[in-house]
Amino acid sequence: MEQGNSSLPSDFIRDIIEEDLRTDKHQGRVATRFPPEPNGYLHIGHAKSICLNFGIAAQYGGACNLRLDDTDPSGESKEYVDSIVRDVKWLGFDWEDRLYYASDYYEKLYLYALQLIREGKAYVCSLSAEEIREYRGALTKPGKESPYRNRTVEENLDLFQRMRAGEFDDGAHVLRAKIDMTSPNVTMRDPVIYRIKKESHYRTGDGWCIYPMYDFAHCLSDSIEKITHSICTLEFENNRPLYDWFLKELKVEHRPQQIEFARLNLSFTVLSKRKLIELVEKGIVSGWDDPQMPTLAGMRRRGFTPAAIRDFCERIGVAKNDSVIDMALLENCVREDLNEKAPRVMAVLRPLRVVIDNYPEGQVEEFNCPYHPKNSEMGARKVPFSRILYVEQDDFLENPPKKFYRLSPGREVRLRYGYFIRCIGVVKDHDTGEVVELHCTYDPGTRSGFAPDGRKVGSTIHWVSAAHSVPAEVRLYDRLFRVANPLEKGSDITEHLKRQSVEILRSCRLEASLEGTAPGSTFQFERTGYFCADVVDYSDKTPVFNRTATLRDTWAKIAAQREEAGGADSESPS
Ligand code: ATP
Ligand code: MG
DSSP states (O other): OOOGGGGSOOOHHHHHHHHHHHTTTTTTOOEEEEOOOSSSOOBHHHHHHHHHHHHHHHHTTOEEEEEEOOOOOTTOOHHHHHHHHHHHHHHTOOOTTOEEEGGGGHHHHHHHHHHHHHTTSEEEEOSOHHHHHHHHOBTTBOOOOOTTTTOOHHHHHHHHHHHHTTOSOTTSOEEEEOOOTTOSSGGGSSOEEEEEOOOOBTTTBTSOSEEEOHHHHHHHHHHHTTOSEEEEEGGGGGGHHHHHHHHHHTTOSOOOEEEEEOOOEETTSOOOHHHHHHHHHTTSSSSTTOTTSSBHHHHHHHTOOHHHHHHHHHHHOOOSSOOEEOHHHHHHHHHHHHHHHOOEEOEESSEEEEEETTSOTTOOEEEEEESOSSOGGGOEEEEEEOSEEEEEGGGBOSSOOTTOOSBOTTOEEEETTSOEEEEEEEEEOTTTOOEEEEEEEEOGGGTTSSOTTOOOOSOEEOEEEGGGOEEEEEEEEOOSBSSSOTTSSSSOGGGGBOSOOEEEEEEEEEOGGGTTOOTTOEEEETTTEEEEEOTTTOOSSSOEEEEEEOSOOHHHHHHHHHSOOOOTTSOOOO
């Protein structure tokens, strides 16, 4: 139904840009940036911002910079920079030669600060942090001027230069913009723009002991890079007057426009680096790339594709009011992408041994099985069949309820890509009574998957040949949190963790073709879900697969209520 340009995303930010292009506000230029602070790994919320900034630049023939917003030595590191670079690239975006660091602008920013001081628009304040907070007032309480507010320009210049020279301890002085202590916008009440921090920076080492605050550094970095549209999240809305104030007072040549949009909130997870660091540091997850993490590194390891994440970001769109997106939507995006791209294979996660009594011992047949039911270009592989198989434990029930169409004593089913088999015997463990083996017969006339006499079976089940199968470990991931909003009521997110968010199955059996799979490859295990060979723990000796997503979920059910149900993934009585 979509035609022409209507398939391009459209939102209030793009509307602004189109208007600016129409009025030639920035001489036809569109320049954006993605400005992460390298103090943690990128998460799916950042992906929204990445897709937006790079997407807009691409759509309007502009450019998007990758800028490391590294103005705080605490917690920033090269490891984080490397992870950010890796993840943005993986998502599919290219900043060409425009990888910038705010820390490269320290000298320029310092000169801007001197300029403000000289013009009487900034002063060195010697109140303590506590006092500054107190003097600032609150929304309904006006601020009070600092007793240091009227220091002379000379005194301010002298003190600020000595701050830079390292003459004072942390917290002894700060530099503040001289704006308006009675402003209804608390952000405008003489905000701090530089503080002393005697801490080594991962790039500038001990070259600096004063560091600029975000509000000062960000707008000027944008201006230095000639950004036209500085897109950020809603919590910076109150900071926009300050953003504009610095640019105006410093009479910079390039004045970017700040535009705020609603950040992504996702149910059943947390999207805050501070909270994610906590999960890593407390050992609740195995690291930033744990497949349960909402980080791009974790999602990649889990088997998410860049296309699925980009599709998700496009579908959620860009708005001006906060909302929470259902995790099920994200899961559905990866499911849809993998449905197209993932080769189908057979894997038995909880094996139950099946002996085909009337199949000749030592005989092996090979079935030619296509990798994709709808895409013959993906080719096919040979799947060996022999007398002893494994099927899924829960594909058998000794006393089946009414609507159970799979194996049970006396019942006939189809083996995927092969014969009909009928269960004629059950072997149980003497002590536990647990079913440990089934005896079946096969009908040699059903090799095509159909019976010459036209008789039907209730279901088709997957299987592997025992002797040819590959032992593997499979990790079934669930959501990390029990509740949709782990940040609700207090800040201890660890209280809301699921007791068991991953189930590890160690005696799985994969079809022979999966031997020697490259880590990172993704498959659909038929009837089970989408799985990805783990890039960290996979070895030829112990193949490890992560479940990326199940085949269906509540999201699909909701959709199915509207459309007629049915599809490749369902248990299909034939
Ligand atoms: P966090 O709250 O996780 O610490 P942050 O905003 O401090 O995130 P930055 O590194 O400053 O992290 O973020 C870089 C960019 O990504 C910013 O422009 C920010 O607005 C954007 N961003 C961060 N989180 C989200 C989110 N949940 N949804 C959309 N954009 C986000
Ligand atoms: Mg930030």
